[in-house]
Amino acid sequence: xxxxxxxxxxxxxxxxxxxxxxxxxxxxxxxxxxxxxxxxxxxxxxxxxxxxxxxxxxxxxxxxxxxxxxxxxxxxxxxxxxxxxxxxxxxxxxxxxxx
Amino acid sequence: xxxxxxxxxxxxxxxxxxxxxxxxxxxxxxxxxxxxxxxxxxxxxxxxxxxxxxxxxxxxxxxxxxxxxxxxxxxxxxxxxxxxxxxxxxxxxxxxxxxxxxxxxxxxxxxxxxxxxxxxxxxxxxxxxxxxxxxxxxxxxxxxxxxxxxxxxxxxxxxxxxxxxxxxxxxxxxxxxxxxxxxxxxxxxxxxxxxxxxxxxxxxxxxxxxxxxxxxxxxxxxxxxxxxxxxxxxxxxxx
Numbered sequence: 001x002x003x004x005x006x007x008x009x010x011x012x013x014x015x016x017x018x019x020x021x022x023x024x025x026x027x028x029x030x031x032x033x034x035x036x037x038x039x040x041x042x043x044x045x046x047x048x049x050x051x052x053x054x055x056x057x058x059x060x061x062x063x064x065x066x067x068x069x070x071x072x073x074x075x076x077x078x079x080x081x082x083x084x085x086x087x088x089x090x091x092x093x094x095x096x097x098x099x
Numbered sequence: 100x101x102x103x104x105x106x107x108x109x110x111x112x113x114x115x116x117x118x119x120x121x122x123x124x125x126x127x128x129x130x131x132x133x134x135x136x137x138x139x140x141x142x143x144x145x146x147x148x149x150x151x152x153x154x155x156x157x158x159x160x161x162x163x164x165x166x167x168x169x170x171x172x173x174x175x176x177x178x179x180x181x182x183x184x185x186x187x188x189x190x191x192x193x194x195x196x197x198x199x200x201x202x203x204x205x206x207x208x209x210x211x212x213x214x215x216x217x218x219x220x221x222x223x224x225x226x227x228x229x230x231x232x233x234x235x236x237x238x239x240x241x242x243x244x245x246x247x248x249x250x251x252x253x254x255x256x257x258x259x260x261x262x263x264x265x266x267x268x269x270x271x272x273x274x275x276x277x278x279x280x281x282x283x284x285x286x287x288x289x290x291x292x293x294x295x296x297x298x299x300x301x302x303x304x305x306x307x308x309x310x311x312x313x314x315x316x317x318x319x320x321x322x323x324x325x326x327x328x329x330x331x332x333x334x335x336x337x338x
Contacts (some may be wrong), residue, residue: 002168
């Protein structure tokens, strides 16, 4: 399953909205089968902040672990935010290179 | 040709303050009105109002210090209004030559600092809810401020032993707070510090009597004790 993160907005800043997004995503997440990967596509996102991502990606990572796969992005805020979240969660995300 | 003057009502609308505020500012000398031919009606030059409204640091610091009214265009009473204005700034910044990629890090910094104000004062604002958010992209300045609890009082909810504003601000910018609930301030400000260190972005941040100045080529992070106590938080981002 692939999730276009920009469906939650192009400017993903506030902790409150990150938490709302995670709740809203639960119904879709239930459709993910046991062995299926969830790919996160950051294209179209203009700014991603650690507060928003900590409310969305961190709990998602806790929930599905290595089945969470991130697509690469050239956005500087996405890079910076993912770097700090890995430090906070003390484990690296899994990346898939797009061709 | 005679310059067209704005009436006091037009000036009030331009700045987003009341007529009484303008009268008071005239009497105190803060923003002096023009009086034609010895009359009593107050008039203003648009250029003067523009210059007056551009001093964002003055408005922000007077507001958090003494609750002094400021032009409403800088006021974000709720998080959703802040987000909407931040998105507008993001769009404008993306168009600025040289900022085609850097814009997202500047928006990240402003967004984290502004969102912190709302996240940590929700239901706890001592008086005025909301934040000051002003920017001038031509000059490369963003100013954010709040009249909230400040970093020390917020962090004491999870670290009751914190001795001072300086230590609290240092912790906020450098440490991951373990078992963070209900306090989640740590991570965002840590990333703000890292981004400011690496990028051509300067930061001034103050809360209580603690001050952070990261400027120029030597951007070592350290927190110093300032001359005055600031209510809530005040930040100036320059690029």
